[in-house]
Amino acid sequence: MKKIQxxxxxxxxISVCYADAFSRLSDMVDLTYAVDKDIKRAQNFAEKxxxxxxxxxxxxxxxxxxxxxxxxxxxxxxxxxIQAMQAGINVLTEKPISLSLQEADELFRVQQETGMKLGxxxxxxxxxxxxxxxxxISRGDFGKILTARSYLTWNRPQNYYSQSTWKGTWDxxxxxxxxxxxxxxxxxxxYILDSDVEWIEGSIHNYxxxxxxxxxxxxxxxxxxxxxxxxxxxxxxxxIDSPISIEFIGEKGRxxxxxxxxFYELDGxxxxxxxxxxxxxxxxxxxxxxxxxxxRDFYQSVLNDTPVRVDCIEGKKTLEIIKGIYLSSCKNxxxxxxxxxxxxxxxxxx
Numbered sequence: 314m315k316k317i318q319x320x321x322x323x324x325x326x327i328s329v330c331y332a333d334a335f336s337r338l339s340d341m342v343d344l345t346y347a348v349d350k351d352i353k354r355a356q357n358f359a360e361k362x363x364x365x366x367x368x369x370x371x372x373x374x375x376x377x378x379x380x381x382x383x384x385x386x387x388x389x390x391x392x393x394x395i396q397a398m399q400a401g402i403n404v405l406t407e408k409p410i411s412l413s414l415q416e417a418d419e420l421f422r423v424q425q426e427t428g429m430k431l432g433x434x435x436x437x438x439x440x441x442x443x444x445x446x447x448x449x450i451s452r453g454d455f456g457k458i459l460t461a462r463s464y465l466t467w468n469r470p471q472n473y474y475s476q477s478t479w480k481g482t483w484d485x486x487x488x489x490x491x492x493x494x495x496x497x498x499x500x501x502x503x504y505i506l507d508s509d510v511e512w513i514e515g516s517i518h519n520y521x522x523x524x525x526x527x528x529x530x531x532x533x534x535x536x537x538x539x540x541x542x543x544x545x546x547x548x549x550x551x552x553i554d555s556p557i558s559i560e561f562i563g564e565k566g567r568x569x570x571x572x573x574x575x576f577y578e579l580d581g582x583x584x585x586x587x588x589x590x591x592x593x594x595x596x597x598x599x600x601x602x603x604x605x606x607x608x609r610d611f612y613q614s615v616l617n618d619t620p621v622r623v624d625c626i627e628g629k630k631t632l633e634i635i636k637g638i639y640l641s642s643c644k645n646x647x648x649x650x651x652x653x654x655x656x657x658x659x660x661x662x663x
Contacts, residue, residue, distance in 0.1 A: 410628030433628035442575020455563025481525030489527030
């Protein structure tokens with residue numbers, strides 16, 4: 314079988330998940346290049362795999378690369394992905410797909426124009442509990458889903474921001490706890506419900522991080538077109554990273570997730586869904602253990618020329634919820650989808 318020739322750009326914090334995936338998927342992939350503006354960091358990563366390294370993406374243009382993994386700051390996702398696809402390289406980027414909905418639309422246009430594959434990392438979709446609950450809800454086991462909620466209470470201290478040149482900024486990160494941490498919870502709820510959003514009403518606040526301009530707390534209510542009312546709360550001013558809680562209430566029962574463990578209560582029976590997939594122990598627990606599963610899935614779509622499961626359209630739909638909450642807070646009103654994207658100047662005044 315032909316092996317994927319891959320490159321990774323930015324060998325920072327999240328790259329440990331990719332190092333683990335490249336090792337696990339060695340029968341599918343050869344890492345060709347590690348790229349980082351900090352050349353020493355690129356070299357250290359490359360040494361693990363005996364590959365070449367570079368400090369700039371332009372240095373690897375014209376090389377035999379099938380897939381580029383983007384682990385860059387949020388504001389670079391769209392421009393670098395466009396550059397790579399126009400150079401004939403398939404792209405798998407970390408979330409979010411972009412900072413704006415307009416950028417997401419441009420990514421889709423370039424993807425269609427070039428025929429390259431474009432995927433967005435939402436690895437928590439590949440958790441066994443998520444897949445089982447999606448199957449049960451789709452089958453109607455719980456009847457109509459009436460309400461849903463997600464609850465995230467984590468901690469991000471001052472050094473989390475002070476050690477970064479882009480975290481905690483509207484123009485480079487695109488927001489705070491919503492776009493950086495809670496986006497995975499939002500994506501799982503939307504994915505499991507398999508429904509688009511009708512309206513969004515929410516608010517964001519900065520209660521405990523006066524040294525950054527973005528939000529550290531957010532709450533919102535969203536109405537899905539299938540009639541489910543979704544309430545979310547997220548903050549990163551709690552004392553620890555508590556397990557994420559997601560719950561769905563249906564006509565016939567309830568189900569949900571506590572971090573990576575699924576559960577359901579149906580016909581008087583309570584059951585848990587443990588993750589039976591091969592897991593990893595790299596990075597914090599809240600990163601999940603499924604990066605390698607989504608990366609393998611993306612490689613298969615490249616090798617077999619099949620559709621990407623978490624593609625540009627999926628990435629935009631989740632981003633649209635995040636941006637809708639920001640816009641609702643900025644305008645202090647309910648937002649009906651679709652809408653015009655919110656600008657950073659407006660958000661900086663919150």
